[in-house]
Amino acid sequence: MVFANRIAVLAAMAAVLLGLNATTTAANLRTPLRTSRPRPAASPASDEQYHLRMHHLHTGEDIDVVYRIGNTYIPEALDQLNHFLRDHRTQDVSNYDPKEFDVLHALMASLGRPNGIIDIVCGYRTPWSNNLLRSSGPSTGVAEHSQHMLAKAIDIRVPGVSTVTLRNAALALHAGGVGFYPVSQFVHVDVGPVRTWSYR
Numbered sequence: 001m002v003f004a005n006r007i008a009v010l011a012a013m014a015a016v017l018l019g020l021n022a023t024t025t026a027a028n029l030r031t032p033l034r035t036s037r038p039r040p041a042a043s044p045a046s047d048e049q050y051h052l053r054m055h056h057l058h059t060g061e062d063i064d065v066v067y068r069i070g071n072t073y074i075p076e077a078l079d080q081l082n083h084f085l086r087d088h089r090t091q092d093v094s095n096y097d098p099k100e101f102d103v104l105h106a107l108m109a110s111l112g113r114p115n116g117i118i119d120i121v122c123g124y125r126t127p128w129s130n131n132l133l134r135s136s137g138p139s140t141g142v143a144e145h146s147q148h149m150l151a152k153a154i155d156i157r158v159p160g161v162s163t164v165t166l167r168n169a170a171l172a173l174h175a176g177g178v179g180f181y182p183v184s185q186f187v188h189v190d191v192g193p194v195r196t197w198s199y200r
Helices: 004-037 075-084 098-110 125-136 162-175
Strands: 049-056 062-069 115-122 153-157 177-181 187-191 195-198
Touching: 049 075, 049 098, 062 075, 062 098, 075 098, 098 153, 098 162, 098 187, 115 195, 153 162, 153 177, 162 177
Parallel strands: 049 115, 177 195
Antiparallel strands: 049 062, 115 153, 153 187, 177 187
């Protein structure tokens, strides 16, 4: 009887020990599953912020906006840029090709001024505004089929950067058309066909 009781006690202790051991083992198996899978590190390119700071010489307005993160354009920011670059004569707004903003961003980076301000001489132009400019003199340098009317061109200055330096930096990008206007002191940059010209 005593022997049977000892066996029962030993069996109960073994069951308790095995139960605790099984629980501990299960816990040990679960814990690594929660902590041993670190979140994948974000690729630096996927988080890169594309930032533009601009001042419009005709409206006096300023804009400071992140318009793209990684490969994703931010719709609200594009809307702000489109409004900012509207035809200042008619107040008409168009939808800019976002690649034009990428050109400006790349241009400022190449100049070593990623946070610099771009002065806007001219953004979007309606056909009416384009014709008005063309008719203002015998030779205005305004193209009949201007990329400005397609919301693919912007005329710019960068304070502290010479027009020649700005033109050369834009040419080095090989991103579209680059017009050089040394007398008026601005550079035309567009995302149309790659080409270049100069006008007084």
